[in-house]
Each structure stands twice: as structure tokens, then as C-alpha cells.
Amino acid sequence: MTIERYIVYGAGAVGSVVGGLLYRAGRKVCLMARPSHVSAIADRGLRLETPTEVFTLDVPAESSVTRLKPSPGDAILLSVKATQTAAAAAELAAHFPADTPVFCLQNGVANEPVVATSFANVYPVLVLFNAVLPEPGRVILTITDFLAVGRFPAGTDALTAQVAADLTVAGLPTREHPDAMAVKWGKLIGNLNNALLAVTDCYWQKAFADPAMLAMMRAIMDEGLRVLAAAGISPADVTGRFDIRAQVEAFAARRLEFSDTPPEQRGYPSMWQDLHFRRPETEVDYLNGEIVRLGQQYGVPTPINRALMAAVAESIQTRQGVGQFPLERLQARIAQGETAS
Template sequence: MVYGAGAVGGVIGARLFQQGHDVTLIARGAQYEAVRDRGLRLDTPEESVTLPVPVVDRPSKVTFQPDDVVLLAMKTQDTLPALAELAAVAPPYIVVACAQNGVENERLALRRFARVYGICVLLPSAFSEPGVVEAYLAPQTGSLDVGRYPAGTDGPAESLAAAFAGATFASKARPDIMRYKYGKLVSNLNNAVEVVIGPGEQGADIERLAREEGEACLRAAGIDAAAGVAIVSRIRPIRGRERGGGSSYQSLRRGTGSIETDYLNGEIVLLGREHGVPTPVNDLLRRLANRMAHEGLQPGLMTPEEFLAALDGPAPG
């Protein structure tokens, strides 16, 4: 089961389905209706294919089996209600694997399920319209390293890694998967920069400052973060169209009303407050991105100069 069939979940589900795996998507609203009625279309730099992937609109529509795996692929702010729905109908021994950014989802899942796995996701993708997902890396679709939470590898981790590796992803079973997820967390601090400043090089200085704060907080907390993994792929256009911004940028563009910033930049703010490390850049990015999502604003609220000036005073209203 792939619970959350947006950009990341839709692409992972589509690739696994292409390789003959027994995949069911759990989707909502227009995405559920489109996939139910027309199938899931996967667009990549190398192909466009519509796949008849089974889809349901809630976990209670699934008949669970002992060896089932549930991949969580929703944004972190949606994980708690999703887990509550899942735990109400799924046996507690199923495998739950978090194909999500940030480092909070695994802790949330472990409260309800005993077998929890982290997946470090490197998958530039997009959810452009209902029923359509896009994957911009080729020839490998992305990287999905996996490990048991909080640490270790075992049969399910090895099996998941093998399934991903056979479905055009780079994937290894790693006993220290959270090191890689903390490393990915630091790179994801730029998501809010794309929202507040806009995508591209214009926000490079703000991104650098956010990363420096993040790295300082991890050091103070004694958290070892691994560098990103290398894959044999590059981002390529799809039918002449370049990928826009990352997942937070896409959330704002779609007007979802919520954003993941509290669990990315907000994770750094939390660590900073716990360990006495100032995090003004990440806190301002967090506050501004949340306000923009709440008010339905589009990316590019201010220039880098305006952002730096706001660090010395209240955020613009």
C-alpha cells in the first residue's frame, strides 16, 4: 500500500507496479477519482505511460495481509490523522515505512506500529494535475535507501531495498538510515527559501545561512548527519518543460493551505531551542512560509534583501 499518492508516493507506486508488484494506492479527492477512472499517468524524461494501479480512498477499504507493507508518502503535517485511520483497521504487526522528508514521521508511526522503517527519499518529482505524476531524474528515477527505525537492518529492509532497486531506484539497506535522513533534512531547509524568495540562485545566500544554522544545531545535539548519496542520473526536462520548485513550492502553488515547514526548518528551530543555538533564519522562514500557506499566497513573497532586513525586526505583515 502506498498511502499518499501525490508526487513521491505516486511515482514510487507507479514504478513498483510496472515491475509487477502488488500495489494499492490510497489517495484522496480529485486524485483518487482520476486514478480510479483513468489510471495513473507517469511522465518521465523517457516515457509517458498510464497504469491501471488499484486505488482506494481510505485504509478501511483495504483487506490487510500479514506480509503487507504500507509506505507513508504524505506530508508530515498529515501523518497523525493518516496513522490514526491506519491503526484503526490495520494489524499492529504490518510494516510501516516512511517515504517522507523530515525526521518526525518514524517516531509518530512507532507509537502505533512495532515494525517501522525510514526511507531517505531523493526523488525530484511533481504532482501536476489529478491523475498525473512526473519524475524528472533519468535513467534512475531516484534514490530510496531504507533501514529499520531507530536503527538496524533486517529482512523487510533488505526486501524493500531490493524491490526499489528493481524498480529503477538506487537503494541500499542501511543500519544508520536516520543519519541519512538528518542529512536530507539539512538540504530540505531550502524548501522554505523557494517558497519565501522563489526558486533559483537568488536565494542561495539565505539557503547557506539556513544550512549553517542547521549544521550547528545538529552538532550541538550530537546528531551525526550523513552526506547525500550519489546516483547515476540527472534532472532532465519532460516534454521540454523544466521542473519547478520542490515539494513545499508545489504545495503553495496548488493552494493546499498547509506546508511542511514546521517539520523541516521547524525541526532545526526546535533543536536550537533545546540546545541553546540561535536559529533566526530558519525561524523566520518557518513563520513566513506558514503565513503564506495560510493566506493562499504564491511563492516569492520578498527579495533576499527584504528577508535579511526582516531578521532585524518583525516579519512583514
């Protein structure tokens, strides 16, 4: 099979960037997104802002999968939140053949097994860039980095080669990796910090430039890595290129560069955006929750990740947005949890 069309199902910030850049590179693309986003794209195109340029794309977009006619060369780029994966897989399975390749551009490690119950060809995709969707029809690529793709549960094939080539030509450097799920475990360790930035109201560059935030980020990841070690899960490959701690340290080395990032270039995790827009759910259970559950199973204390989950839950309940837990308040909560345990 050769991919003839990319259907980006759940085209929010990440999906719109990927789909938009593929479309700009000459690939056939259709975005599946919320009605407000689709309407804005229909009215004035997709405005895509990168660190070096701004352009508008007349990319096709639909709000209902029923409006698409499946074709043999279709590939699905799944970019919904982990909370929506089961429903998305069920809807897609009702309209697309079971051999349609599905590429999971999602956080966490729970998506691929769910999709694999409906589709035979499932592909984990590691996404390390950051993007935000400040308003319908407009997306901003704030922090750029590479992508990686492989088969689920392991391996590579002709489609991973094509996707890697297509994304690279589109401006998103992508490589194949034979153990993409191990790589996704590595990203999960980094994504544990999403909750920290959301409840403290902080963006990535500011966190990298703040010694206190960096110390907390390292502590969060170290707790997660202790849990994975106890569970026998390795989150990095032999080269260390996909070691998420190394990624954080590399960004930390750019502290001066990040110390005065203009507002339009600030990178916020999707969980920050969820709390900011008062959405009723986040992916915290699929990120920090994975560590808490594994910690409980293998007898490893997880007071930091437990505190973060509680802080996110309280922020959702109060509907007061981001920043309800300044770092000092969060540290006090963590200390309480350590004492209780």
C-alpha cells in the same frame, strides 16, 4: 515475512511515483489517495512522466482504507505529510495488525516515533528524488537520485533487503543503511531549503544555477548544521555519501545543465506546491521548526530558519501563493532578526 502487496498510503507525487514504478515492475500495489486523484486514475490510468519516457498505468487506487482487505503479506508505504502522520497512523492501526511493516517515505524525523506507537515494525526511507503532481492522475519525476532504507530506530533486516531490491528493479536505486534516521537528519538539512524555494517562487534547477540562491542555501544549511553539532546529532555517515551538503554541491556543479530547464522538467519541493495550491498547512514546523527548537534548546541562534518559518506562515495567511518574499526581502527579514537577537 515476504511482502506480497505494497499499500501506498497518501499517494501524492512521491507515493504515486514509487507505487506506479513498483506496479510497472510487476509488484502488487494499491494507491490510497485523494478522491480526485483516485477518480482520474480510474478514468484514464496513472500518467507517469520520467526524464526519459511517459507511460500510463492501470494501477489499483482507492480513496478509503476501509475498502481494503488486509492480508498477511501487506506492507504500508506511508507518504503523507508530517502534519498528517498521527491521524494516518491511527486510521491504519484500526484496520491493520500491529506487526504490519510501515515504511515512512516522508520528510523530517518526527514521523517514525509517532508510527512506532501503533506499529512494531517501522522503517525510515530516505527519498532524494523530486516529483510533482500538477493535476489529478498525472505525476512527473523531475530529478532522480537514490533511496535508502533501514529499520527504526536502527539496523536492517530481511524486509529492508526486499524493499531495496524491489525499488531498484522498479527503477529507483535503493540501498540499505543501518542508521537511516541519521541519514534522514541529513535530508532534513537539505529540506530546510524547501521553504526558501517556496517563498521566493524558485525551482530546484534554477536555484542550483543562481549564485545568490546557492549562497543562501548554503547559509541555511550551515545554520542547521551548527544546531545539530551543538545537539550532538550527526546527519551523515562515515562515507559522506549521504552528506546532503555534498549532494547540493554536486548539483551546483551542473549549473550550466540546469540553467535552461524546460517547464515540464522543473522540480519544485512539496512546500512550494502547498503554497501554490493555497493549502492551509505545510511541513515547515517539522523541518525548519526542528532547527529553531533545537537552536533554542542548545543556545544557537537561528535567524535564517526563523525568518523562513515566518515567511511561510505569512504566505499561508495571505493566501497569495508562492513568491511573496523575493530574495532581497527575505534577506532584509533575516537581518532584522539578527539585529533583534
